[in-house]
Each structure stands twice: as structure tokens, then as C-alpha cells.
Amino acid sequence: MGESLETAKSTLERVMETLRGSSNASENELRDILTRLQAARNTLVQNERKIWLRTKAGKEMLSDYGEASQKLLGVVESGSSLEVAEEALTEVEAQAKRLSDEIRKRSMVVT
Numbered sequence: 001m002g003e004s005l006e007t008a009k010s011t012l013e014r015v016m017e018t019l020r021g022s023s024n025a026s027e028n029e030l031r032d033i034l035t036r037l038q039a040a041r042n043t044l045v046q047n048e049r050k051i052w053l054r055t056k057a058g059k060e061m062l063s064d065y066g067e068a069s070q071k072l073l074g075v076v077e078s079g080s081s082l083e084v085a086e087e088a089l090t091e092v093e094a095q096a097k098r099l100s101d102e103i104r105k106r107s108m109v110v111t
Contacts, residue, residue, distance in 0.1 A: 004062045005048055011069040012041040012092070018076045025082050033082075036089060043096040047103050061102065065095040 016037050019030060044065070052058050072088040 004059070004066050005044060005053070008062065008066040008069045009041060009044050009048075011066065011073050012037055012044075015069070015073050015076050016041075018073070019085075022076075022079070029082060033086070033089060036093060040089075040092050040096040043100055047099065050103060050106075052102075052106055057102075061095070061099055065092070065099065068092045068095045 016034055019025075019033060019037075025033065047053070050058070053062060068088070068091045072085070072092050075085050075088045
């Protein structure tokens with residue numbers, strides 16, 4: 001579990017570094033994308049110690065998150081257009097929302 005979580009976090013960090021190094025986007029567009037990426041990464045950071053992530057469902061979510069992150073990294077490294085990168089980012093954000101929703105649901109059960 002820890003490995004896939006760390007992989008997803010480091011992949012998103014590499015995406016941010018790659019985007020900062022490229023000049024394909026305007027400053028405002030780049031700032032918007034980096035903010036969205038940081039929010040998606042923060043979902044992982046804030047919840048990395050949740051015990052349920054070690055379950056089958058948690059591992060599957062982390063795997064899906066990692067796949068979406070890898071896809072985004074591939075798009076960014078290939079120098080694809082900003083629109084294609086935003087589509088891949090939307091997929092990462094969807095995985096972050098899915099994870100957040102599950103965390104919220106599980107915390108309601110406990111309280």
C-alpha cells in the first residue's frame with residue numbers, strides 16, 4: 001500500500017516539476033493547473049495514514065489513482081497540448097474526489 005501511495009505522490013510531484021520547466025502555458029494557466037495538481041496531491045498526503053487504505057478497496061483506489069497520475073505524467077512529458085493535459089488532470093482529480101468521498105463516508109460511520 002505504501003509503495004503505490006508514494007509512487008502516486010512522487011508522480012504528481014514530477015508532473016508539477018515538468019510543468020514548471022515548460023513554457024507551453026501562460027502564467028495564469030500554469031498557476032491554475034499547478035493549484036489543481038497540488039490539491040489532488042494533498043488528498044493523498046492528508047489521508048496517507050488511513051487504515052482502510054490497506055484494504056482491498058483502498059488498494060484498488062490507490063492503484064487507480066496511480067494509473068491516472070502515470071497517464072498525466074506521460075501526457076505532460078510528451079509535450080502534448082494543454083487541452084490534453086487538462087483532460088488527464090481531470091481524471092486525476094476524479095480519483096482524488098473518489099478517494100475524498102470514500103474517506104468522508106468512512107469517517108461518518110465511525111462517528
